[in-house]
Amino acid sequence: MTGILVTGTSSDAGKSLVVTGLCRALRRRGIDVAPFKAQNMSNNSMVVADGEIGRAQYLQAVAARVEPTTAMNPVLIKPGTDRRAHVVLRGQPDGTLEAGQYATGRGHLAAAAFESFRELEAAHELVVCEGAGSPAEVNLRSGDYVNMGLARQFGMPVVLVGDIDRGGVLASIYGTWALLDDADRGLLKGYVINKFRGDPEVLAPGLTRISELTGLANFGVLNWLEGVWLDGEDALAIGAWHRAGTTPHHAERALEVAVVRLPRVSNATDVDALAAEPGVHVTVTADPAVCARADLLVLPGTRATIDDLAWLRARGIDRVVAQRHAAGRATLGICGGYQMLGKLIVDEVEQASTGSATGKPAAGRSPKTHEPVEGLGLLPLRVDFHPGKVLARPTGSWQGHQTIGYEIHHGRPTTLAEPDERFLDGMRVGPTWGTHWHGALEHDEFRRAWLTRVADQAGHPWRPTADAPGFGALRERMIETLADAIEEQLDVDALLALTHPTPEEN
Numbered sequence: 001m002t003g004i005l006v007t008g009t010s011s012d013a014g015k016s017l018v019v020t021g022l023c024r025a026l027r028r029r030g031i032d033v034a035p036f037k038a039q040n041m042s043n044n045s046m047v048v049a050d051g052e053i054g055r056a057q058y059l060q061a062v063a064a065r066v067e068p069t070t071a072m073n074p075v076l077i078k079p080g081t082d083r084r085a086h087v088v089l090r091g092q093p094d095g096t097l098e099a100g101q102y103a104t105g106r107g108h109l110a111a112a113a114f115e116s117f118r119e120l121e122a123a124h125e126l127v128v129c130e131g132a133g134s135p136a137e138v139n140l141r142s143g144d145y146v147n148m149g150l151a152r153q154f155g156m157p158v159v160l161v162g163d164i165d166r167g168g169v170l171a172s173i174y175g176t177w178a179l180l181d182d183a184d185r186g187l188l189k190g191y192v193i194n195k196f197r198g199d200p201e202v203l204a205p206g207l208t209r210i211s212e213l214t215g216l217a218n219f220g221v222l223n224w225l226e227g228v229w230l231d232g233e234d235a236l237a238i239g240a241w242h243r244a245g246t247t248p249h250h251a252e253r254a255l256e257v258a259v260v261r262l263p264r265v266s267n268a269t270d271v272d273a274l275a276a277e278p279g280v281h282v283t284v285t286a287d288p289a290v291c292a293r294a295d296l297l298v299l300p301g302t303r304a305t306i307d308d309l310a311w312l313r314a315r316g317i318d319r320v321v322a323q324r325h326a327a328g329r330a331t332l333g334i335c336g337g338y339q340m341l342g343k344l345i346v347d348e349v350e351q352a353s354t355g356s357a358t359g360k361p362a363a364g365r366s367p368k369t370h371e372p373v374e375g376l377g378l379l380p381l382r383v384d385f386h387p388g389k390v391l392a393r394p395t396g397s398w399q400g401h402q403t404i405g406y407e408i409h410h411g412r413p414t415t416l417a418e419p420d421e422r423f424l425d426g427m428r429v430g431p432t433w434g435t436h437w438h439g440a441l442e443h444d445e446f447r448r449a450w451l452t453r454v455a456d457q458a459g460h461p462w463r464p465t466a467d468a469p470g471f472g473a474l475r476e477r478m479i480e481t482l483a484d485a486i487e488e489q490l491d492v493d494a495l496l497a498l499t500h501p502t503p504e505e506n
């Protein structure tokens with residue numbers, strides 16, 4: 001057996017965190033470990049060598065120090081509307097999934113997921129798998145291939161992570177155990193309590209009782225880890241770098257960055273690197289006044305450019321963007337946000353797949369879904385959507401500063417006139433910048449040079465802090481802190497022993 005499955009009593013219980021920390025802790029012990037999540041539901045993704053995967057699995061691969069591949073997250077579901085989601089299978093688009101199909105229409109996805117697990121199992125010593133949601137969702141059990149369905153397929157031991165912060169952790173561990181059928185329950189070996197603050201002595205009798213009732217092992221209690229968070233599956237959980245005290249405070253007023261909280265935002269992890277920079281303060285907002293005041297406004301990526309553009313107009317943020325442009329104040333559009341800044345958007349792809357499920361167009365949008373839509377008109381750009389998705393990892397430079405980005409989009413740009421300046425794959429006109437590249441801001445030299453220019457445009461004295469740690473270094477430090485906590489607070493030996501059962505247990 002070469003796998004272990006980490007499931008949770010609910011979404012956000014800390015499965016990703018435990019898997020990431022375990023990947024690093026086991027790697028430190030010299031074990032060749034790979035992460036795996038059969039199916040991830042997220043709009044935060046990353047382009048790796050063979051396609052697109054969830055951001056969380058990408059980070060887990062970084063923690064495991066292995067090359068990330070689409071085998072690590074063979075099925076990625078990107079929510080479109082309430083009833084329809086886009087499917088990414090082995091890194092490539094694979095149509096949509098309707099809500100009604102969720103329980104029954106995923107047979108081919110299950111087959112691909114199992115195949116991917118086998119690939120990883122053959123190539124590594126141990127595969128640390130992350131479940132999704134909770135195995136207590138027994139209504140989904142028949143079509144399941146990410147929780148107990150996966151464990152059963154491969155006879156894998158299962159550990160349950162419970163979130164004590166949201167309350168009811170004893171009941172949810174006991175309830176999860178009680179809801180499983182005998183065969184599934186046989187694979188559930190124990191639990192981990194996550195996000196604990198307080199006196200362990202007070203908690204202990206509760207855990208003893210749970211273990212008595214269920215026979216489950218207690219693999220440890222993980223403290224609330226201040227200053228540790230991961231690239232969220234949740235679209236707008238900006239890394240709280242400053243709260244974590246990872247960066248020194250600046251004496252002067254911070255360079256204020258406002259990121260527009262687009263309703264269908266995707267890949268907003270782009271702004272994490274800005275939030276990590278000393279003297280830069282990032283706010284996510286839908287308030288036009290905050291957008292107007294900021295030194296830099298960011299229009300992030302979106303999986304529904306035209307719908308979110310209509311939303312932006314309905315909130316009056318279009319006028320703020322125009323006023324900023326006229327006043328020489330910087331705005332950066334990334335991917336969907338870049339597309340909005342252009343003159344014309346011709347979309348017969350995205351609107352058809354996001355708008356029609358409700359049967360009526362989103363507020364403020366043209367009822368004729370295929371009609372070309374005027375953009376904010378600040379950049380000489382036309383965007384035509386194609387059914388084929390661009391997935392790429394481009395390298396480039398701006399003003400001699402190298403960077404690497406990743407691209408995930410259906411829209412294809414055409415430049416209509418010479419801009420003031422070329423910017424990566426995109427352009428700048430006056431103080432307004434745009435690029436299809438995600439991730440470019442993670443590269444320290446490039447980010448700091450570009451922010452210096454933005455500060456100048458804003459008339460702000462911000463300059464990079466000498467010898468401030470880079471973004472990659474901060475992320476690495478966080479993974480190490482997490483792995484330390486896993487080693488200190490969880491029984492890693494016992495978890496490992498689950499994957500090497502004694503002959504009697506076999």
Ligand SMILES: NC(=O)CC[C@H](N)C(=O)O
Pocket residue numbers: 266267300301302303304305334335336337350408409410411412
């Ligand atoms: N990642 C993005 O922002 C995508 C932009 C847009 N939805 C497109 O597909 O072209």
